[in-house]
Amino acid sequence: MRIGVIAGQGEIGGALAQWWTQAGHEVVASIGDAGATVQEAAVFGDAVLFAPEWGAAHDALDLAGGALAGKPVLDATEPPPSESGLEQLALWSPDAHWVKALNTLPVSVLDARRGRDPMLAEFLCTDFADARATASQLVRDLGLAPMFAGGADRAWITETGPLHMREVDIRDATAYLAAALDGTR
Template sequence: MRIGIIGTGRVGTSLSKGWSAAGHEIQVAGRSTTPSVPEVADWAEVIVLAVPYSALHTVVSQIDPAAGKTVIDCTNPIQMGPDGMGLAVGHVTSGAEELQHSLPDAHVVKSLNQVGAEVMADTGGFAHSPVQFLAGDDPSVKQTVTRLLLDLGFDPQDAGGLAKARLLEPFALVWINQAIAQKKGRDWAFGAMPRIGT
């Protein structure tokens, strides 16, 4: 599959390595790269947005996904408030839903926002495959994203329609809070563990 990653940082680099190893064709674009953001977005079958939330508007204005193209939204709408790190949107909408409004012809799926980039780079060595929820409105698009998550070694879990990004974006803050404030570090992941024998 042709995967175009927008963002050359920690998440973009981790996903690029993992999907390359799984045999996918990858192009990555940043602010001043060749190929450029519009070129990579045009080339890709699946576009992955791995930029700061504050850059999303600029990036979206540069891409014109053909009708039905899949867009995976890895961003977290994080901002600092009086009580520390929080979300810029939530409860009645989400970053992913706002993105879908900006790209009405695309199929936005929220995923790969819930653990650190180190886990995305290497899902090996855990007692259970790290869970990765995905939220999106089109079942066949979610099947594609599910396969891409499996290729990275995740345990994909369907969270429902795109509005469930309202759950997945604050969920990311649970990981961040544990990693930083609770000093757990970055080398851990969530697992979804059914009880054996049920």
């Protein structure tokens, strides 16, 4: 698969680009001021990882232009505690097929757990079947276990809620998800 990566200076964009390349995907990355332009990465990808710093997210979408329309876009941003980043991104770029993914744990944990039993669960939230299928495959290609957590309205549980920064094995993922949803927003 062709993957475009739009990321800031954080570690996640570079690490995922490297791991997907190792898994056999073609990757074009715009990371910080290095690599391709945001628009080049957006145009290139059949799927796009979107991981800029939150304060630069709107500008990055402007730079992508309409290149995200109809594509699965994996949102790995870290929004402020008071808002749902996925829902805000969907308002700013409504034609993209947004899926919240790969935002719950730091690179060090992902790297230590990739491909190891018990597999690490990676929670996904989306309203788009194609985005869910694509993100699930890309998560599996990283050696992690995708776990569907619901639609965009549930993204808060991984962004700032009870599943954020929680290392969960796939065997326990259903119980952790149920407990997260029992709480109130």
